[in-house]
Amino acid sequence: MTILITGGTGLVGSRLLRRFVEARVNCRALVRPGKEVLAGAAPVEGDLLVSDSLKQAVEGVSAIVHLAAVFRTQNEDDIWRANLDGTKNLIAAAKTHVQQARFVMASTGLVYDADASHPGLEDDATNPKLAYPASKIAAENELRNSGLNWSILRLGFVYGDGDGHLAAAPNLAARFKWHPARTFSLVHQRDVAGAVEFALTGAMDGHIVNVCDDAPTTLYEMARLIGSPIEPSAEPLTDPWMGRIDGSRLRSLGFQPTVPTVYQAMQQGIL
Template sequence: MDTVLVTGAFGLVGSATVRRLAADGRPVVATDLDTPANRKAAADLPVAVQVRYADLTDAAAVDDLVSTVKPAAIIHLAAVIPPFIYMHRELARKVNVEATGHLLAAAAHQPEPSRFVQASSIAVYGSRNPHTVSGVLTADTPTNPADVYGDHKVQAELLVRGSGLDWVILRLGGVMTVDPGSYMKLDNLYLEQLLPADGRLQTVDVRDVASAFAAATIAPVVGETLLIGGDDSHRQIQRDVAPAMAAALGLVNGLPAGLPGNPDDNEDWFNTDWMDSSRAQEALGFQHHSWPDMLVETAARAGVTRFLLRAVAPLARVVLQLRAPYYRTDNKFADPWRAIGDKWSDPRP
């Protein structure tokens, strides 16, 4: 069976994708930066998975990697994402755009060019005011990135489409996991709090995302751009998502309420909306985990920790309120891009 090369293999989506491919019995090579954390993560991978460390911003290293592995397909997941991208713009461009070009060139030079499956994002569509937009996102919705991350994804998509390779682009919604530890990061909670509470968001289980990427390497979807979101139970309002997951962990009423978005200003919204994933589901058959099922599983995985977190939930709410992005401001509405700039750096393209 033909080998699949997965970049960004030790990130949230990358590790799930590697495990999905291995479980399907497919030869897979995982690549990422050579760091102590990644070496530790590599030790937990299925034994059949090969690991090759490489810096994708180094064109020569990429050529060597691809010519050695000779992959039938490349799943390109490596990226610098929010909020870290806002602080490291120069590095982010090298990873998100230039490294994509290196991989495409290396793949095209192979005797049998690889199918290229590109990880993109609904961030390409920019700010989405649910009070003024109609319908849901589709592959034909015009792109209009509002931040540097969405802009990088648009640039990478253009490189992929112009590569001459067989390509597939998957634009991801709000990727979630049932692993409790993934949510206990203050920067993640801060980012959640600054978003408009009434924004629309379509989540998706990371395991379903992994299934979509694995299927895209062999399904008859060459030349398609597909939107990857969960089933209809994943169509949510921003203010409901984090509190529901926190409650599943035991932090019942542990998160303070955020501010709504300004219905009269289309710019002061975030890169989220509901999406039409029907074509992706038809072609890839990836939707297996509903939102209610994710909450049940999250609670089960949390185990006895839920009781401890429930006890500290009132204190957690006070602490998070004191460090909330709009605390002690007279804001009536959320102002996410300004709040991101104040906390990290100017997010605009």
């Protein structure tokens, strides 16, 4: 089995690639010219926005794990180009050269409506207002209608293994003026990798699945865990389900997180 990974230098992809290399999985990483990837993975130069550059990347692979995405920018055009147009190009390359390959795409739990009445469920209608989740929904729809063998992982708030994401929680709260009681479904990097591995077995074929741990956590708690406390508030929390996703579908398929709470991650020293 040869697996192509996009986004192999990113927050999630670099850690997934390391685990696959350590497990001696035959990995191919799509990289832009001049970029380097972890030793043990086979780099293939290409760009998701340049269709002709993707042929060599996809030829001969048995699976594609599409993790590349843009979200840390105020430029909405860049977000749409990377997340939608890039995905379209990768789908087209797969359809042309490796139509039987399994295509696993990472999406986000932020696609669910902020004013929902419950934690996000995979079958809920989605109409996100922000460019990042809106572009991911559009990309999801392209994959679902592609005729390929697909699965889509809607990830919770990813953290762990020193990725620095949890440490950003206080700044995120200040930037977006989020209430300290705002609660997010989390998922550790190890369980993101585990979910991808599970998807590659075929257990998720044709499914959209939420990927999260067992203990949604407030921004207030996150900040305290990393030693950067934020002020509490007695003001009422509006839109209390924003950031919360329901992980029961994935568990019904047979997957259980190995890091069920952020507190366990802290105890194990894997924040």
